[in-house]
Amino acid sequence: MSTTFDRIRRFLTEHAPSSPCLVIDLDAVADRYREVAAAFENARVCYAVKANPAPPVISTLVSAGASFDVASPAEIKLCLAAGADPESLSYGNPIKKPSAIEFAHNVGVREFTCDAEGDLDNIARFAPGAQVQVRLLVEAPDSVTPFGRKFGCVPRRATELLLRAVELGLEPTGVSFHVGSQQLDPAAWELAAAAAATVFTACAEQGTTLRRLNIGGGFGVSYDREAPSLAEYAGTVDASLRAHFGQPLPELVLEPGRAMVAEAGLIRAEVVLVARKSATDPARWVYLDIGRYNGLAETENEAIAYRFEPVDDTGTAEEEGPVIIAGPTCDGDDVLYQHTPYRLPLALRAGDQLDILATGAYTASYSSVAFNGIEPLPTYCITGGRLISAH
Amino acid sequence: MSTTFDRIRRFLTEHAPSSPCLVIDLDAVADRYREVAAAFENARVCYAVKANPAPPVISTLVSAGASFDVASPAEIKLCLAAGADPESLSYGNPIKKPSAIEFAHNVGVREFTCDAEGDLDNIARFAPGAQVQVRLLVEAPDSVTPFGRKFGCVPRRATELLLRAVELGLEPTGVSFHVGSQQLDPAAWELAAAAAATVFTACAEQGTTLRRLNIGGGFGVSYDREAPSLAEYAGTVDASLRAHFGQPLPELVLEPGRAMVAEAGLIRAEVVLVARKSATDPARWVYLDIGRYNGLAETENEAIAYRFEPVDDTGTAEEEGPVIIAGPTCDGDDVLYQHTPYRLPLALRAGDQLDILATGAYTASYSSVAFNGIEPLPTYCITGGRLISAH
Structure with missing residues (x-):
C-alpha cells in the first residue's frame, strides 16, 4: 500500500497537475488482480468496469487476464477497444433495452444476467442461444453501501426463470448474487450461497443442471477501518460452497470492482x-x-x-x-x-x-x-x- | 403551464429524439422571468445559473434583462459568452480560490459574496475595491432540500466582516441569505429578514450604511403539491422588509434558480x-x-x-x-x-x-x-x- 501511494506522490511532486485530480497506479491494479485471482483459486475474475472505467485500467486488466462485468453498450465498447475478447464480457445489468441486448449479441457477448421475465424474453429474442444467469435477491447483513431490493428475485422465481430459459432455447448457466458493496462481513456470502444452492437443487429436480455460481463483488477496502483480507473472504466462500453444493463444485465467478482499484x-x-x-x-x-x-x-x-x-x-x-x-x-x-x-x-x-x-x-x-x-x-x-x- | 408542456410534447412527437432527454421551452423561461420581476417590483433578479446552465437558457435570460448569480469561473465565462454584462453578475459562492477571484475581477465582475475572513482577505487582494455582501447563516424552517449550516455566518460575525471590508478598501453593500431550496413556507423569509436587519443596524451604529438585501432563491415549484404563488412570497417579503428595515428600504436582490426554469x-x-x-x-x-x-x-x-x-x-x-x-x-x-x-x-x-x-x-x-x-x-x-x- 505505502509503495503505491509513494509512487503516486512522487508523480504528483514531479508533475504538479491542477487540483483536484485522481492518480491511478496501473501496476497496483495489475498486482491486485493477481492477488484476487490467487486468493480465489480457479475462479473467473470479472472486473466491474463501473468502478473505474478509465481506458488504461481496462487495458491493464485485459493484459493481466481479467474478464469483465459490463453494465451497458458503452462499457462493452470500452472493453473491446481495450482489446478484451467479447467472450470475456458478462453483461451483468438486469436492466437493459432490447437494442442493448442486440448490440451485445452482435459483437459477440455470450453471457447475460437477468432477474425478470421481460428481460429474459428479450434475451431470447435478441441474443438467441445466449448463456443466462439469474440474479438472486439475497437478504445479506447490511454492507456499507447496501443494494436494498433493487436487483434479483426470490429463489422460486429464479428457478422458474432458469427453466423458462431452457424452453426459450437459451443456456441457463447458474445463479448470481451480490451481498452489497463494501461488505465487511464475510458471513454474507455463506447465507447467499445457501440460498443459491436451493436454486441449483430445484433446477436439477426439473432436469436442468446448473454449473456456475457468480458471487458478485463487495469485498471490502480498508478505508477508515481494516477490511477482512482476501484470504478471509476466500476461505468463507470456499467453506460455503463445500457446505451447500455437491461435487463437482460450481464454477466460481467474482465481480470485484472496488477491491480491484480503490x-x-x-x-x-x-x-x-x-x-x-x-x-x-x-x-x-x-x-x-x-x-x-x-x-x-x-x-x-x-x-x-x-x-x-x-x-x-x-x-x-x-x-x-x-x-x-x-x-x-x-x-x-x-x-x-x-x-x-x-x-x-x-x-x-x-x-x-x-x-x-x-x-x-x-x-x-x-x-x-x-x-x-x-x-x-x-x-x-x-x-x-x-x-x-x-x- | 399546460401550454408549455403541450409545446414540448408537440416537439417530441415531431422529432422523436433518443430517450431519455430534457426539453426546455425558452419562451416559458422568458415568461417566468417577467413574472418574477413583476411580482417583486424594483428587485434585481439574478438567475442562479447552476439550476440549468444550458447556453440558450442564459441567452434568453440575458435578452429578458436578468442578472446572474454565478458559482465559478466557468459559469462566469458562460454568461459572458451569452452576452451578459459583467456588472450583471454576482459571484455568490463563498468558496473560491484566489485564482477564481482574480479571474472574476479581471473580466469585470464587481460583486462578491463572502462569509469568512480568509475569503474576504482574498477578495481585498485579488479584487481590490469590489462590492462585498456577507452571507448570513439563518435558522429557517426546513425546506424540501435544506442547506444545513454549510453557508453563512452568525450576525455578529457578519457585522465584523462587513466592517473589516471597509478597512480593506472594499465596498460593503449588504447582507445575503438563503432559506433553503424549494422552501414552501414564506415565513422563512420573515425570520431571515429580521436577522439581516440586525446586521444593518449594527453596521450603521459603527458608521457603515448597508443598502442591499439579497434574499436568495428557494421559491417553490409545484411538483407533487401546490407551492405558494409568487404573489404570496413577494407579499411576505415586502411585509418583512417594511417591518424590520427603516426607510429607505434596502435594494432587493433575488437569486431564483429552480423557480425560473423547473x-x-x-x-x-x-x-x-x-x-x-x-x-x-x-x-x-x-x-x-x-x-x-x-x-x-x-x-x-x-x-x-x-x-x-x-x-x-x-x-x-x-x-x-x-x-x-x-x-x-x-x-x-x-x-x-x-x-x-x-x-x-x-x-x-x-x-x-x-x-x-x-x-x-x-x-x-x-x-x-x-x-x-x-x-x-x-x-x-x-x-x-x-x-x-x-x-
Missing part, C-alpha cells in the same frame, strides 16, 4: 477555505476543491469515510482539532463529513493540499458533467511511475 | 423493465432509462417527488397499481421512489414512454459524466416550438 488510486485536493461560523464554534469548516459532485459521491450519508492526509507536515496529533469537511459547490448537500469525527491540523490553511487515500473506485466515474461549472475529476494513469494517460 | 422543462424517458420480485409482491418495480446518475439526482432521499405521466393513454385511475420506480444503473442507490406512494398503469410495459414534468431545474447539470457507461442527459431547447439547440 487502493490503486489517490486523489490530491486543495483546501479552499477554513472558517468558523462564529467565534465560539468548536469545529472549523474545511472547504475543499473536491466534493460530492466532482468525485466524492460515495460520501453520501457519510457511507465511505476516506482517509485524509495533509501533504505538508503540519504537526502532531496534539496540534489537530475537529473539522467538518465540505465540497466547493453552492449546494447544501455538498458536505462530506459533519457527523463522522474528523480531525485535521490546526495549522491547516487555504491553499494547503490534502491527499485522499484509496480513492481509485467510484470517484471519477460518478463526477457530474459540470455542476456549478466545476469540471469532472480528471484521472492520470501511471505505470513504472511514469504518466501514460490523462483524461 | 416548469419550463419536461423529461421524456422510457420504461426498460417492469418486474415483480416474487409472485406475491404487491408493488411492481418499474425501471426507467433515467435515474439518479443521469438527471434525477434530486430524487436522493425522495426529496423532490416529480410528476410522471404516461405518454400513451393507458386507462383510468382504477387501472393503476403501486410501483417502485428505479433507474437504469447497477447501483443499489439508483432507486428513485420506494417510500413515496406512486401509482402507474397496470398496463405499463417495457418500451412505453413517460413524461416527467417540471424537470427544467437541477436535472441535466447534475448528470454524471458516464456512470455505468450511460451518457449525461441531453438538453433540447425550443422557442416558438422549434428546436434551436441540442447538447
Whole structure:
C-alpha cells in the first residue's frame, strides 16, 4: 500500500497537475488482480468496469487476464477497444433495452444476467442461444453501501426463470448474487450461497443442471477501518460452497470492482477555505476543491469515510482539532463529513493540499458533467511511475 | 403551464429524439422571468445559473434583462459568452480560490459574496475595491432540500466582516441569505429578514450604511403539491422588509434558480423493465432509462417527488397499481421512489414512454459524466416550438 501511494506522490511532486485530480497506479491494479485471482483459486475474475472505467485500467486488466462485468453498450465498447475478447464480457445489468441486448449479441457477448421475465424474453429474442444467469435477491447483513431490493428475485422465481430459459432455447448457466458493496462481513456470502444452492437443487429436480455460481463483488477496502483480507473472504466462500453444493463444485465467478482499484488510486485536493461560523464554534469548516459532485459521491450519508492526509507536515496529533469537511459547490448537500469525527491540523490553511487515500473506485466515474461549472475529476494513469494517460 | 408542456410534447412527437432527454421551452423561461420581476417590483433578479446552465437558457435570460448569480469561473465565462454584462453578475459562492477571484475581477465582475475572513482577505487582494455582501447563516424552517449550516455566518460575525471590508478598501453593500431550496413556507423569509436587519443596524451604529438585501432563491415549484404563488412570497417579503428595515428600504436582490426554469422543462424517458420480485409482491418495480446518475439526482432521499405521466393513454385511475420506480444503473442507490406512494398503469410495459414534468431545474447539470457507461442527459431547447439547440 505505502509503495503505491509513494509512487503516486512522487508523480504528483514531479508533475504538479491542477487540483483536484485522481492518480491511478496501473501496476497496483495489475498486482491486485493477481492477488484476487490467487486468493480465489480457479475462479473467473470479472472486473466491474463501473468502478473505474478509465481506458488504461481496462487495458491493464485485459493484459493481466481479467474478464469483465459490463453494465451497458458503452462499457462493452470500452472493453473491446481495450482489446478484451467479447467472450470475456458478462453483461451483468438486469436492466437493459432490447437494442442493448442486440448490440451485445452482435459483437459477440455470450453471457447475460437477468432477474425478470421481460428481460429474459428479450434475451431470447435478441441474443438467441445466449448463456443466462439469474440474479438472486439475497437478504445479506447490511454492507456499507447496501443494494436494498433493487436487483434479483426470490429463489422460486429464479428457478422458474432458469427453466423458462431452457424452453426459450437459451443456456441457463447458474445463479448470481451480490451481498452489497463494501461488505465487511464475510458471513454474507455463506447465507447467499445457501440460498443459491436451493436454486441449483430445484433446477436439477426439473432436469436442468446448473454449473456456475457468480458471487458478485463487495469485498471490502480498508478505508477508515481494516477490511477482512482476501484470504478471509476466500476461505468463507470456499467453506460455503463445500457446505451447500455437491461435487463437482460450481464454477466460481467474482465481480470485484472496488477491491480491484480503490487502493490503486489517490486523489490530491486543495483546501479552499477554513472558517468558523462564529467565534465560539468548536469545529472549523474545511472547504475543499473536491466534493460530492466532482468525485466524492460515495460520501453520501457519510457511507465511505476516506482517509485524509495533509501533504505538508503540519504537526502532531496534539496540534489537530475537529473539522467538518465540505465540497466547493453552492449546494447544501455538498458536505462530506459533519457527523463522522474528523480531525485535521490546526495549522491547516487555504491553499494547503490534502491527499485522499484509496480513492481509485467510484470517484471519477460518478463526477457530474459540470455542476456549478466545476469540471469532472480528471484521472492520470501511471505505470513504472511514469504518466501514460490523462483524461 | 399546460401550454408549455403541450409545446414540448408537440416537439417530441415531431422529432422523436433518443430517450431519455430534457426539453426546455425558452419562451416559458422568458415568461417566468417577467413574472418574477413583476411580482417583486424594483428587485434585481439574478438567475442562479447552476439550476440549468444550458447556453440558450442564459441567452434568453440575458435578452429578458436578468442578472446572474454565478458559482465559478466557468459559469462566469458562460454568461459572458451569452452576452451578459459583467456588472450583471454576482459571484455568490463563498468558496473560491484566489485564482477564481482574480479571474472574476479581471473580466469585470464587481460583486462578491463572502462569509469568512480568509475569503474576504482574498477578495481585498485579488479584487481590490469590489462590492462585498456577507452571507448570513439563518435558522429557517426546513425546506424540501435544506442547506444545513454549510453557508453563512452568525450576525455578529457578519457585522465584523462587513466592517473589516471597509478597512480593506472594499465596498460593503449588504447582507445575503438563503432559506433553503424549494422552501414552501414564506415565513422563512420573515425570520431571515429580521436577522439581516440586525446586521444593518449594527453596521450603521459603527458608521457603515448597508443598502442591499439579497434574499436568495428557494421559491417553490409545484411538483407533487401546490407551492405558494409568487404573489404570496413577494407579499411576505415586502411585509418583512417594511417591518424590520427603516426607510429607505434596502435594494432587493433575488437569486431564483429552480423557480425560473423547473416548469419550463419536461423529461421524456422510457420504461426498460417492469418486474415483480416474487409472485406475491404487491408493488411492481418499474425501471426507467433515467435515474439518479443521469438527471434525477434530486430524487436522493425522495426529496423532490416529480410528476410522471404516461405518454400513451393507458386507462383510468382504477387501472393503476403501486410501483417502485428505479433507474437504469447497477447501483443499489439508483432507486428513485420506494417510500413515496406512486401509482402507474397496470398496463405499463417495457418500451412505453413517460413524461416527467417540471424537470427544467437541477436535472441535466447534475448528470454524471458516464456512470455505468450511460451518457449525461441531453438538453433540447425550443422557442416558438422549434428546436434551436441540442447538447
